[in-house]
Amino acid sequence: MALAKESTPVSTRNEADQEAEYRAQTRLWLRLLACTTLIEGELRRRFREEFDFTMPRFDVLAQLDREPSGLVLGELPKRLMVSAGNLTPIVDRLVEDGYITRTPSNLDRRVQIVCMTVEGRKAFRRMAKSHGAWLAELLADVPADRLEGLTGELDELKGAVRDALQKP
Amino acid sequence: MALAKESTPVSTRNEADQEAEYRAQTRLWLRLLACTTLIEGELRRRFREEFDFTMPRFDVLAQLDREPSGLVLGELPKRLMVSAGNLTPIVDRLVEDGYITRTPSNLDRRVQIVCMTVEGRKAFRRMAKSHGAWLAELLADVPADRLEGLTGELDELKGAVRDALQKP
DNA sequence: ATCAATTATTTTAAGTATAAAATAATTCGC
DNA sequence: GCGAATTATTTTATACTTAAAATAATTGAT
Numbered sequence: 001m002a003l004a005k006e007s008t009p010v011s012t013r014n015e016a017d018q019e020a021e022y023r024a025q026t027r028l029w030l031r032l033l034a035c036t037t038l039i040e041g042e043l044r045r046r047f048r049e050e051f052d053f054t055m056p057r058f059d060v061l062a063q064l065d066r067e068p069s070g071l072v073l074g075e076l077p078k079r080l081m082v083s084a085g086n087l088t089p090i091v092d093r094l095v096e097d098g099y100i101t102r103t104p105s106n107l108d109r110r111v112q113i114v115c116m117t118v119e120g121r122k123a124f125r126r127m128a129k130s131h132g133a134w135l136a137e138l139l140a141d142v143p144a145d146r147l148e149g150l151t152g153e154l155d156e157l158k159g160a161v162r163d164a165l166q167k168p
Numbered sequence: 169m170a171l172a173k174e175s176t177p178v179s180t181r182n183e184a185d186q187e188a189e190y191r192a193q194t195r196l197w198l199r200l201l202a203c204t205t206l207i208e209g210e211l212r213r214r215f216r217e218e219f220d221f222t223m224p225r226f227d228v229l230a231q232l233d234r235e236p237s238g239l240v241l242g243e244l245p246k247r248l249m250v251s252a253g254n255l256t257p258i259v260d261r262l263v264e265d266g267y268i269t270r271t272p273s274n275l276d277r278r279v280q281i282v283c284m285t286v287e288g289r290k291a292f293r294r295m296a297k298s299h300g301a302w303l304a305e306l307l308a309d310v311p312a313d314r315l316e317g318l319t320g321e322l323d324e325l326k327g328a329v330r331d332a333l334q335k336p
Numbered sequence: 337a338t339c340a341a342t343t344a345t346t347t348t349a350a351g352t353a354t355a356a357a358a359t360a361a362t363t364c365g366c
Numbered sequence: 367g368c369g370a371a372t373t374a375t376t377t378t379a380t381a382c383t384t385a386a387a388a389t390a391a392t393t394g395a396t
Binding site: 021024025027028029031032033034035036037038039040041042081132136137138139140141142144146147148149150151153155157158160161162163164165 | 202306328330331
Binding site: 216240241242252253255256276278279280 | 373374376377378384
């Protein structure tokens with residue numbers, strides 16, 4: 001019988017193999033986490049220092065920048081993977097600071113529409129430019145051809161995880 | 169001095185290339201962030217549901233599990249990338265719940281030594297086993313040979329980012 | 337038209353993250 | 367040994383996350 005290395009049924013695999021895969025999966029997860037926290041921490045720090053802004057605040061502006069006519073408030077939590085309860089004070093403060101406006105819809109008075117102000121748009125563009133430059137600085141040593149490949153692999157990883165979450 | 173990196177003189181690269189690399193870098197970062205938050209969110213949720221435990225609490229136990237004779241309290245923030253101020257209540261509660269002990273050192277009474285209790289060790293092993301199984305479930309669709317390659321690439325990415333942070 | 341069910345949003349509460357300031361103990365030069 | 371500097375830890379303050387409960391407006395069935 002041939003020693004099929006791939007797709008061997010789990011029942012016929014010895015414990016050592018199982019353990020090895022466990023370790024490989026854990027290593028992958030730890031690397032992923034390390035890379036993300038490293039970059040995220042630096043971006044967050046710079047946002048705070050340069051603009052007194054947090055990432056969620058920036059993310060809200062980023063969404064609104066793509067919607068010149070504004071966005072239904074309830075759409076933001078869906079797009080940003082942020083809970084609605086958490087969004088409220090963030091939007092409150094963005095309104096207070098003059099970056100966005102919040103007005104009730106005429107069609108459905110439960111719904112509120114948030115829209116970027118002119119100054120908000122200007123401020124966002126400035127921050128987005130810095131954001132891009134910071135990322136370029138942090139990723140400067142990653143060869144351009146590697147960027148694409150890694151992005152694709154992460155895309156597949158995301159799909160695999162999402163599928164696994166769908167199953168049960 | 170310009171903000172952007174200049175491994176190739178800017179003058180010889182056209183703006184479109186520059187923009188393309190910016191976009192590729194941003195895409196990579198967004199994928200990285202998406203994968204991590206997806207997995208992290210699921211692990212966090214299960215930890216809470218199954219064990220009423222948070223990731224930082226688990227991480228502290230994971231560190232102590234490798235140190236049978238205990239660990240100087242001040243060592244934990246360094247290893248876990250968690251601030252000392254934040255660690256205090258976490259350790260407080262682990263002590264309160266009987267997972268660990270905290271005793272002043274004889275040699276240096278400023279220093280406290282934290283050590284896992286027998287029950288703490290047992291509880292940790294149980295949780296670690298679940299953690300491994302959850303990860304295996306989430307990463308089940310990632311081919312074994314891809315695991316290694318991706319881990320290696322992320323290692324290089326981490327190194328590149330770390331180098332970039334060192335420079336200034 | 338009215339009332340229960342649905343949907344949108346806000347509030348509340350407990351926990352965690354981060355940074356800065358405060359407190360406490362120790363070490364080292366003198 | 368004494369006292370300033372260092373180091374360890376805690377406290378404080380602000381912000382964010384999450385889930386659950388509360389509030390408010392609208393829809394749909396009768």
